[in-house]
Each structure stands twice: as structure tokens, then as C-alpha cells.
Amino acid sequence: MPPKGGFKKKAPSDGAATPLTPTLAAQLSYLHQPRPFKNPNYTKNINRRAKNLKTVLGQEREREKTEREARRLEREELAKTDPQAASNIPEEVPTYTTIEAPPSVIPHKHLCDITGLEAPYTDPTTGLRYHDKSVYEIVKGLSASVAKDYLSARGVNSIVK
Amino acid sequence: MEENTPQTIFRLPTTYLPTLPPTAEPYSKHRSHHTPIVIDNGSTSIRWGFGTSATPYTSPNAVAKYKERKTNKPLLLFGEAIDSESGVRAQAKTPWEGDVLLNFDALENALDYAFIQLGIDTPSVDHPVLMTERLCSPLHSRALTSELMFELYNVPSLTYCIDGIMSFYQNHLPPPKQPFASNGLVISFNTASTSIIPILRGKGLLSQAKRIPWGPSQSSEYLLKLIQLKYPNFPTRVTTIQTNWMLHNFCQVATDFPALLRELRDPLKLRASEVIVQFPFTLPVTEEKTEEEVAKIAEKRKEQGKKLQEMAAKMMVEKLLQKETDLQYLTNLKETKATENKREWVSKLQAEGLSDEAALDETIKKLDADLKKARKKEAGEADEGQEEPTFPLVDIPDADLDEESLKEKKKQKLLKAGFEARARARREKEREKEEREREEKKEEEEREEDLGGWARKLRQEQEALMAKIKERSKRKAALTDRKSAAAQARMKNIASLAADDRVPKAKKRKGGGEDMFGADDADWAIYRKIYTAAPSSDEEEDLVQLQVIEQKLLAHDPTFTNKHTHASIASQRSALMSAFRPSYEEGDIEGNTRIHLNTERWRVCEAYFSPGMAGVDSAGLAEVIQNLVPSFIESRSRTTPLDFPDDRAELIQNVFLTGSASRMPGVEARLHATLQSLLPPGSPINVMRAEDPTLDAWKGMAAFTRTEEFRNVGVTKAEYEEYGGERVRRWWGGNWNGEFSREVGDAMQVDEPQQPAKAPNFDDLWGK
Numbered sequence: 001m002p003p004k005g006g007f008k009k010k011a012p013s014d015g016a017a018t019p020l021t022p023t024l025a026a027q028l029s030y031l032h033q034p035r036p037f038k039n040p041n042y043t044k045n046i047n048r049r050a051k052n053l054k055t056v057l058g059q060e061r062e063r064e065k066t067e068r069e070a071r072r073l074e075r076e077e078l079a080k081t082d083p084q085a086a087s088n089i090p091e092e093v094p095t096y097t098t099i100e101a102p103p104s105v106i107p108h109k110h111l112c113d114i115t116g117l118e119a120p121y122t123d124p125t126t127g128l129r130y131h132d133k134s135v136y137e138i139v140k141g142l143s144a145s146v147a148k149d150y151l152s153a154r155g156v157n158s159i160v161k
Numbered sequence: 162m163e164e165n166t167p168q169t170i171f172r173l174p175t176t177y178l179p180t181l182p183p184t185a186e187p188y189s190k191h192r193s194h195h196t197p198i199v200i201d202n203g204s205t206s207i208r209w210g211f212g213t214s215a216t217p218y219t220s221p222n223a224v225a226k227y228k229e230r231k232t233n234k235p236l237l238l239f240g241e242a243i244d245s246e247s248g249v250r251a252q253a254k255t256p257w258e259g260d261v262l263l264n265f266d267a268l269e270n271a272l273d274y275a276f277i278q279l280g281i282d283t284p285s286v287d288h289p290v291l292m293t294e295r296l297c298s299p300l301h302s303r304a305l306t307s308e309l310m311f312e313l314y315n316v317p318s319l320t321y322c323i324d325g326i327m328s329f330y331q332n333h334l335p336p337p338k339q340p341f342a343s344n345g346l347v348i349s350f351n352t353a354s355t356s357i358i359p360i361l362r363g364k365g366l367l368s369q370a371k372r373i374p375w376g377p378s379q380s381s382e383y384l385l386k387l388i389q390l391k392y393p394n395f396p397t398r399v400t401t402i403q404t405n406w407m408l409h410n411f412c413q414v415a416t417d418f419p420a421l422l423r424e425l426r427d428p429l430k431l432r433a434s435e436v437i438v439q440f441p442f443t444l445p446v447t448e449e450k451t452e453e454e455v456a457k458i459a460e461k462r463k464e465q466g467k468k469l470q471e472m473a474a475k476m477m478v479e480k481l482l483q484k485e486t487d488l489q490y491l492t493n494l495k496e497t498k499a500t501e502n503k504r505e506w507v508s509k510l511q512a513e514g515l516s517d518e519a520a521l522d523e524t525i526k527k528l529d530a531d532l533k534k535a536r537k538k539e540a541g542e543a544d545e546g547q548e549e550p551t552f553p554l555v556d557i558p559d560a561d562l563d564e565e566s567l568k569e570k571k572k573q574k575l576l577k578a579g580f581e582a583r584a585r586a587r588r589e590k591e592r593e594k595e596e597r598e599r600e601e602k603k604e605e606e607e608r609e610e611d612l613g614g615w616a617r618k619l620r621q622e623q624e625a626l627m628a629k630i631k632e633r634s635k636r637k638a639a640l641t642d643r644k645s646a647a648a649q650a651r652m653k654n655i656a657s658l659a660a661d662d663r664v665p666k667a668k669k670r671k672g673g674g675e676d677m678f679g680a681d682d683a684d685w686a687i688y689r690k691i692y693t694a695a696p697s698s699d700e701e702e703d704l705v706q707l708q709v710i711e712q713k714l715l716a717h718d719p720t721f722t723n724k725h726t727h728a729s730i731a732s733q734r735s736a737l738m739s740a741f742r743p744s745y746e747e748g749d750i751e752g753n754t755r756i757h758l759n760t761e762r763w764r765v766c767e768a769y770f771s772p773g774m775a776g777v778d779s780a781g782l783a784e785v786i787q788n789l790v791p792s793f794i795e796s797r798s799r800t801t802p803l804d805f806p807d808d809r810a811e812l813i814q815n816v817f818l819t820g821s822a823s824r825m826p827g828v829e830a831r832l833h834a835t836l837q838s839l840l841p842p843g844s845p846i847n848v849m850r851a852e853d854p855t856l857d858a859w860k861g862m863a864a865f866t867r868t869e870e871f872r873n874v875g876v877t878k879a880e881y882e883e884y885g886g887e888r889v890r891r892w893w894g895g896n897w898n899g900e901f902s903r904e905v906g907d908a909m910q911v912d913e914p915q916q917p918a919k920a921p922n923f924d925d926l927w928g929k
Contacts, residue, residue: 023229025249027181028242031235033277037286042313049265051301053258060299094367095898096261096299099356101373102788104780108771109419115741116387116760118422125642131426134735140638146393153386155776 057097064095113150114138127151170437170755174406179241185280192283195317197866200275200292201324201859202268204257204352205377205821207240208859209275212291212866217859218278224270225253239274260295260353260374262302269309276314285315289875291862293324296349296356296370300887300899307886311878320875322865322894324858325349325358326365328819328851330894331861335363340870341893344812346789348782348832350820350854353378355769357785359793359812362805364893369792371785375772377822381405383775384412384765388756391742396754397440407758408765411436414827415763416834418770425760428740435740435759442754481535488528495521552577608717616718619710626707627727633700654691766825783835789813790839797841814844819851819858865894 092098112119112131119129123139126147130139142150151157190196197212203222210217220240227236227249238245243253256268276286290310294303303321310316325347333343341363349356355373359366385404388395415421425431450458494513498506507517515521554562554570555577562570608615639647678684707727714721723729741759745752768774770781780788791797793813795806803809816832829848836846851857865871874892881888884901891900 023231023246024178025227025236025238025242025245026229026232026234028179028238028245029236030239030274030277031237034282035273035277036284037276037281037314038273039285039313039315044265044269048305051263053261053263056261056263056299056301059301063300092368093898093900094297094370096295096297099297099367099370099372101371101780101785103778104771104773104784106771106780106784108773109422111422111764111774115737116422116764117426118419132737134737137735138738146390150390153383153390153776154774155778 060095061097064097067093113154127156170439171410172439173403173441176244179245182242182278185278188280188282191279191288193287196288197871198279198286198288198290198316199859199862199866200272200290201862202256202262202271202293203324204255204260206855207271207275208856209279210859210863211279211288212863214863216856217863218275219856220274222257222271223253223255224267224274225249227252237270239270257353259378260351260372260376261299262295262306265305265309268306269313272309272314286310287315287317289318289320289866289871290316291320291322291866291871291875293327293858293862294321294896295351296323296325296358296372297367297896297898303889303899304886307876307881311881311886316878318875318877319881320871321889321896322862323349323358323365323896324351325356325819326360326894327859327861327865328854328857329360329817329861331857331864332817332849332851334861334864344808345815345817346786346813347817347819348823350376350818350822352376352822355782355820355822357782357789359789361812362808365895367897369789371780371788373769373772373779373782373785374777375769375775375779375781377405377408379772379775379777380412380765380768380822381408383768384408384761387761387764388758391761392756395440395756396442396750399440399756407438409824411438411758412762412765412825414766414769414825414831416827416830418763418767421763422760426737428736431737431740431759432743434762435757436762438756438758439751440754440756442750444750477535481532484528484532484535488525488532491521491525491528495525550576550580612717616714616721619714619718620721623707623710623714623727626703626710627730630700630703630707630727651691654687658687658691766827769828770831782832783839786813786832786835787839794841810844814840814846816846816848817851818849819854821855823850823854 110119110122110129111117112135113128114135115131117131119131121132121136122129123136126139126142126144128139128142128147128150130136139147191211191213199210199212199217201208201217205222206219207222208217208219221243223240223243225236225238225243227238227246228234229236229246238249243249254264254267256262256264256271258264262268292306292310294306298321307319310319328349329343329345329347330341333341333345335341335343343360343363345360347356347358347360349358353374353376355376356370357373358370381401381404384407385399385401388399388404425434491513494509497509498518501509510517510521513521515524552573554566554573557566557570559567559570604615636647639645640651642648704727711721711726715723715726741757743757745755764774768777768781770783772779772781790813792803793809795803795810814836816836818828818832829850833846833848836844836848840846853860870892874890874895876884876889887899888901889895889899891897
């Protein structure tokens with residue numbers, strides 16, 4: 001930090017300055033501990049480090065696409081001369097994006113948005129699922145914004161009618 | 162709150178200040194011995210140590226740069242030290258962003274801390290490093306980690322492995338000198354995701370691995386959301402640290418979730434299943450006063466009141482005296498009129514601030530009245546016997562009056578009207594009062610004669626009013642729906658009001674084409690009907706009337722209790738709702754800082770099996786395993802026969818759980834039941850949790866560094882410089898993505914010692 005105003009007064013010392021005991025946090029800090037093992041000539045690439053999650057995953061996806069394309073070409077090339085060798089080239093290398101579990105296709109029981117119990121009914125106005133009429137009383141009394149919050153807990157973001 | 166079986170109430174844990182870390186162990190043992198360093202870089206905790214140690218150092222994987230307030234000194238705190246001062250946590254950063262290693266400044270700080278703790282004092286970290294990375298880690302993360310390791314710390318070689326596989330290895334350690342060849346399905350519970358990794362003949366089969374984007378961090382967030390919805394007005398802020406604690410201590414996986422929900426339908430069972438979390442609260446300080454003090458204060462107040470009264474009385478007497486002297490003076494003045502010269506007299510008047518004789522008379526009259534009133538008051542007489550004012554001019558025809566008198570007559574007319582109106586109102590009031598009394602008397606008689614009949618009648622009235630109120634609220638609710646009959650009728654009314662031909666043509670002709678709206682007072686009711694926003698005054702009236710009736714019933718009908726009043730009926734909650742979220746009295750501060758967890762305890766963990774219920778569109782654990790079955794059970798396979806059918810069957814029958822979150826109670830039983838339903842009947846199913854789900858990955862890695870094989874799977878500094886930070890060598894415990902291309906890999910493997918004996922067609926296996 002650049003020095004602020006050169007003529008800042010120092011705290012008045014009354015001679016009997018209390019010896020400062022470092023706080024626990026100060027004792028735990030390792031900021032000034034020696035790190036001889038670090039390479040002093042290393043400079044970090046700030047731009048490379050500053051990438052956010054979205055770009056990283058986007059890049060990953062892009063790379064995967066091009067690699068798959070390259071493999072396909074290679075296989076086709078090889079198939080012309082040596083069909084045996086072509087089958088040895090692996091089809092797919094699992095990457096961060098490909099190992100993601102697929103969307104669920106099993107139907108799941110609907111749960112009451114308020115209580116978490118089984119919900120055989122759905123309120124047509126809010127779209128909230130509810131367990132029985134006593135819960136419906138509550139659902140009816142919910143304001144639109146609260147109903148929206150309940151829905152968003154289930155990942156449903158309502159469309160403005 | 163109703164009486165109930167006393168439940169254990171859990172208090173939030175008290176936080177302890179972190180202690181100073183142990184001093185670094187002597188480095189001399191490892192200096193220039195190339196002892197491998199093992200780092201399990203998890204997103205919650207980082208564990209590190211030399212491969213020769215039995216247990217690692219463990220610390221939360223977070224770092225905070227902080228400026229101390231008192232000394233203004235910058236601090237760098239790692240792990241538990243973050244909790245040493247409040248306010249630091251808000252600035253803590255972790256190397257991980259959810260599931261991806263992304264923040265390399267934080268990673269650098271973490272690694273610095275780790276190496277400092279290991280006591281390394283040489284100009285470089287001259288140890289081969291074995292480090293975990295995420296299953297199929299994005300290459301960006303790997304590239305930057307390698308860059309740090311090779312360029313900043315100058316490690317001689319670096320190997321990446323997958324934590325889940327290494328934990329499995331630790332729990333299935335092969336006999337010395339033999340290759341690792343166990344089969345099993347690893348379910349690795351990471352912080353922000355859960356991975357399923359099949360291990361066939363000791364090799365991670367990553368082509369079949371899957372990652373479910375659900376983990377404890379999502380569970381904890383989901384729990385927080387549910388709590389916020391259940392307690393929207395909770396007095397204190399609930400933090401994720403607290404929900405984490407609740408998740409770890411009170412949440413579990415249900416073996417049969419639908420059956421559990423059916424059971425919890427019963428309010429009593431729901432109540433029995435609950436866990437109460439008491440948040441800290443402060444009772445408002447009420448000053449306790451002794452009787453003596455209260456009496457003293459009352460005495461003091463009384464005295465003050467007396468003093469004030471005395472003062473007021475004194476003032477009044479003074480004023481009265483003043484007025485009396487004034488009156489005396491003015492009357493004297495009036496009397497002098499006869500004796501004195503007129504001009505002098507008028508100037509005297511003007512000196513007193515009076516314009517003429519009339520004004521003087523008026524003033525005198527006023528003063529006189531005031532004095533009389535005051536005297537009467539003094540005498541304790543009522544104010545009422547006011548003499549009736551006379552209006553002599555009113556009855557005289559205008560023609561007989563001069564201009565002055567006409568003005569006066571106008572004034573008197575007005576005064577008379579006012580006076581008469583007041584008198585009328587008074588009479589009206591009296592009549593009403595009499596009527597009321599009469600009615601009350603009649604009612605009392607009726608009540609005394611036939612209490613049952615009276616009560617019935619009142620109750621009917623009460624019910625009718627309640628029905629009316631209910632009807633109104635129903636209509637209000639119906640109006641919010643555009644398509645309801647009420648809303649449609651309202652629209653029709655509006656349309657007809659706006660229309661020009663509201664008045665029928667025939668009528669128009671008769672009435673000279675004039676709009677007769679409003680001629681009848683009832684016409685205006687239409688506006689009240691179509692105006693929905695404001696609460697109608699009828700509502701208030703009804704409520705007041707209802708209250709009156711209820712008061713009467715409460716007072717005289719012994720069978721009518723507080724329970725029957727409109728207020729309590731309206732606020733009545735069903736047994737289910739009050740079991741789900743028990744309510745406390747308004748002023749019960751202790752009760753209102755409690756969180757009751759019941760269905761949430763299972764609901765939160767159930768999301769591992771159906772993330773969709775928390776808004777994550779992904780297959781759950783059971784479904785992912787189900788999708789794997791055809792690749793591992795020959796009879797369920799739809800395509801070509803499988804290689805190593807026995808090993809494959811063994812793999813899917815042996816589920817291995819690792820990672821801290823695998824400690825969730827009930828998860829083993831649930832997975833056992835799941836597999837039972839998926840696999841052929843009679844399959845021997847074995848669900849096993851790692852001996853130490855938290856540390857076994859590190860221990861497995863450490864064990865691996867002690868084998869001969871470890872030397873062959875890493876990337877050396879020279880290779881890093883040649884091929885970059887993304888490349889790795891494919892081996893059984895590591896990732897496949899970013900592996901060296903075949904030619905390079907083959908070329909490099911030439912001068913490596915022979916791998917342990919392989920199965921004959923391993924290449925087929927690896928190609929899958």
C-alpha cells in the first residue's frame with residue numbers, strides 16, 4: 001500500500017507502552033514463514049489463472065469435440081489399410097463432461113412441497129404439490145412470491161403468466 | 162404448545178478456538194532421500210504427508226488473507242486458523258469451485274502451508290509427489306497444478322490419482338509383490354459430487370464411471386433452503402456451517418423412502434421423528450421491582466398529581482379574580498357613561514380596546530357568563546342547566562328591521578339552527594340509550610327465561626356472521642383467478658358500467674334519454690362489488706359485531722369457550738401441520754428460536770437417489786447403478802458377451818463406499834436393497850464402507866508410494882517440459898483423459914521395467 005499522508009502522527013507513547021502480545025490469529029498466520037523451496041524466478045500467468053468455471057468447462061467440451069473428431073478421422077484412415085488396427089483405437093476417452101450422469105428417466109414419486117410427504121395433488125394456480133387438504137389450506141394462503149420460493153427449491157422456475 | 166412427550170433438544174455446538182499447529186517434524190529424515198510426498202487435495206479438507214508416515218496432516222482446505230484490525234498487519238491463515246478471529250471466514254477462499262479445481266492462488270497458498278508443515282528447507286521440493294485429482298479432471302485444472310508443482314516447487318516427478326480408487330486400494334491391499342486385482346464398484350462421496358467408479362481386476366474402468374452432481378454441499382444448501390421456507394421469520398440467520406452440522410448429525414438415508422413417508426403421515430409418528438435444534442437466544446431483561454418500590458413510585462406519582470391539582474386550582478382562582486376585577490371595572494365604565502361626556506367616554510372605551518358600546522356590552526356579558534360558569538363549577542353543579550338562549554329577532558319580519566338588525570337576525574338564525582340541531586342530537590342519543598337499555602333488559606329477560614334458546618339464537622348469529630366472512634374471503638380468493646365465475650361476473654359488471662347503452666332504449670326515451678344511474682342509492686353498491694383491492698368496511702363491522710356476540714356468549718353460556726371463537730377457529734391448524742411445524746406462543750423466545758426437523762431429515766439425503774427433487778436434473782445413485790448392470794451381468798447384457806464375466810459380476814456385487822459423506826446412516830442398507838432389486842436373485846451382495854472413509858484415500862496413496870510400481874506411473878520434470886502439464890501416463894489408479902498419445906507412451910515405456918503380469922487381453926479391456 002502506498003504511504004498515506006507523510007505527516008501522520010504516531011500514536012502518543014506514554015513511556016509505559018504495554019508489551020503487545022500477538023493475537024492468536026497473528027500467531028497462526030504463516031505469511032512470513034520462510035518458503036525456501038519456492039522457485040523465485042517463477043512468474044504466475046495471471047490470465048491463465050483467472051479463468052472462471054464456465055470458460056473452463058466450455059473449453060473442456062470444445063477440446064473433447066475436436067479430439068473425438070480427430071480419432072474418428074484416424075480410424076477411418078486406418079480402416080482403409082488395416083481394419084484390424086482400426087478397431088484398436090479407443091472410441092471414447094472419458095472426460096469431465098462425458099462422465100456426468102444422464103438425466104433421470106425413472107418416474108419419481110411427487111413430494112409435498114410444504115411437508116415433504118407424498119403428494120397426490122397439485123394446486124393448479126401455484127403448481128405446488130401438496131399432501132392433503134390441511135396442507136392445501138396453507139397453500140391457499142401463500143403469497144405468490146412464497147409459492148415461487150417453494151417451487152424454486154424443487155428447481156421449478158415459474159413462467160410468468 | 163400442546164403437551165407432548167419431551168423431546169431431546171439439541172443445542173448448536175460451541176465453537177472452539179483453533180490451537181496452534183504442531184511444529185514441523187524434523188526434515189533431516191527425508192532430506193535428499195526423495196521420500197514421496199502424498200497429497201489428497203479434497204475440496205473440503207486437504208491431507209498431506211510423507212508416504213512413509215502412518216497418518217497425514219489434515220486441515221480444512223481454505224485460506225484467508227486478512228488484515229488484523231488492531232495492528233493493521235496482514236495475516237495469512239490456513240485451515241482451522243480461519244476461525245481464530247470472527248470476520249475472517251467471510252474472506253476465506255478455497256482452491257475448489259464446487260467440483261472443479263480452479264483457484265490456483267489458493268492452491269498455491271495451500272501447498273505452501275503443506276510444505277512448510279513438512280519442514281522442507283531445501284531450495285526445491287525434491288520429492289516425487291503423488292496427488293489426487295477429480296475423476297476425469299478438466300485438463301485446465303491439471304495443467305495449472307502441474308505448472309505449480311514443476312515450475313514453482315521443482316518436484317522431480319508428479320503422479321495424479323483418483324481418491325476413490327486409492328481408498329478402495331487401501332481396503333483391498335494386495336499381498337506384497339503381487340499386482341492389485343480386486344473387483345468392486347466404488348462410490349466416492351465427494352463434497353460437491355458423488356462418483357461411481359467400477360474397478361475391474363484392479364483397474365479403474367473410467368469409461369463406465371459416472372459423476373452425480375450432488376454431494377454434502379448441495380445437501381446442506383438444500384436443507385438450508387427447506388429451513389428458510391419452513392421458518393420464514395426465524396429470528397437469527399441460519400448459516401451453512403449450522404446446516405452442515407445438522408446434516409452430519411441428524412440426517413440419514415431411508416432404506417425405504419416411500420414407506421417412511423407413509424408412516425410419517427401420522428402426526429404422532431411425525432412428531433416422534435423430530436429433532437429439535439435450539440438456537441441461541443437472549444431473554445429480554447425485565448426489571449423486577451419489589452412491592453416496596455412499587456408502592457413508593459405510586460406514592461410519588463400521587464403526590465405529584467396532588468401538586469399539579471393544587472397548582473391548577475390556584476391558577477383558576479387567580480384567573481377568576483382577574484376576571485371579576487375586569488368585570489367590575491367594565492361595569493363601572495358603563496355606569497360612568499351617564500355621568501361623563503360622550504366623546505370622552507368613547508375615547509376611554511377605545512383605550513380599553515373596545516370599538517363601541519355594543520362591544521363593551523358583549524364583553525361584559527361574556528365575562529359574566531364565564532364567572533357564573535366557574536362559580537357553578539366550583540359549587541359542584543353540573544354544566545347542563547345552561548339557560549336557553551333567546552333569539553328575539555328571528556320571528557320578526559324582515560320589513561320591520563333596519564340593516565343592522567337584519568344582520569343580527571341572520572346571525573341569530575344560524576345560531577338557532579345550530580342550537581336546535583344539538584338539542585335534536587341529544588334527544589336522539591337519549592332515545593337510543595333508552596332503547597338499548599330496553600333491549601338489553603329484554604335480552605336479559607329472555608336469557609333468564611330460556612338460556613338454551615338464547616344461546617342457540619346467538620350462536621346462529623355468530624355462525625351466520627362467520628359464514629359471511631368466509632364467503633367474502635372465498636370470493637376474494639376466487640377473484641384472484643381470472644377464470645373463476647366471480648371474476649367473470651365482475652368483468653361483466655365493469656363492462657356494462659363502461660357501456661353507453663346501459664339504460665334500456667325504451668326507458669331512455671321515457672326518461673328523456675337521461676342516465677338514471679344513482680337515482681337509487683343501491684346503484685352505488687356496484688362499485689363496491691367491482692373494487693377488490695381495499696378491505697370493505699362491512700368486514701370490519703361484521704368483525705365488531707361478531708366480537709360483541711362472542712363476548713356475550715363467553716360471559717353467559719358455559720358451553721361456549723374460547724375455543725369456539727372466530728379467532729381461534731380461523732387460526733386452528735391441522736394436527737399434521739402442527740406436527741410438521743409446531744408453533745409456539747408469540748412471546749416464547751426460547752421456543753421461537755427452535756428449528757424442528759422431521760421429514761427434512763430424510764428428504765435431504767434422499768436427493769442422492771433422486772436429485773430431481775431438489776431441482777438437479779440428473780439420475781440418482783440407484784439409477785446410475787441400474788444403468789451399469791448390463792455392462793457387468795452377462796445375462797442382462799444385450800450386446801456381445803462380456804470379457805471376464807465372473808470378475809464383472811463380482812465387481813457390481815461388491816459396492817465400496819468412501820468419502821466422509823459415506824458416513825450417512827442408512828446409506829449401506831439402502832444400497833443393499835437397491836442392488837437386490839437390480840441384480841439376479843440370489844446374487845451375493847456386499848456393501849462395504851471404507852475403514853476410514855476420510856483418510857483411507859491418503860493411506861492407500863501412501864501405501865502405493867511404497868510399491869515398486871509407483872516409480873513407473875509418474876510424469877517426470879523432463880516429460881513435463883516436453884509435453885506440457887496436461888499429459889499423464891495411464892495407470893490403474895489415475896485418469897485416462899490427457900494421456901500421452903500411443904507413440905509417445907510406447908516410446909517411453911521401452912526403457913521401463915516390465916509391468917507386473919497382465920491378463921492376456923488387457924488391451925481389449927482398456928479399449929472399452
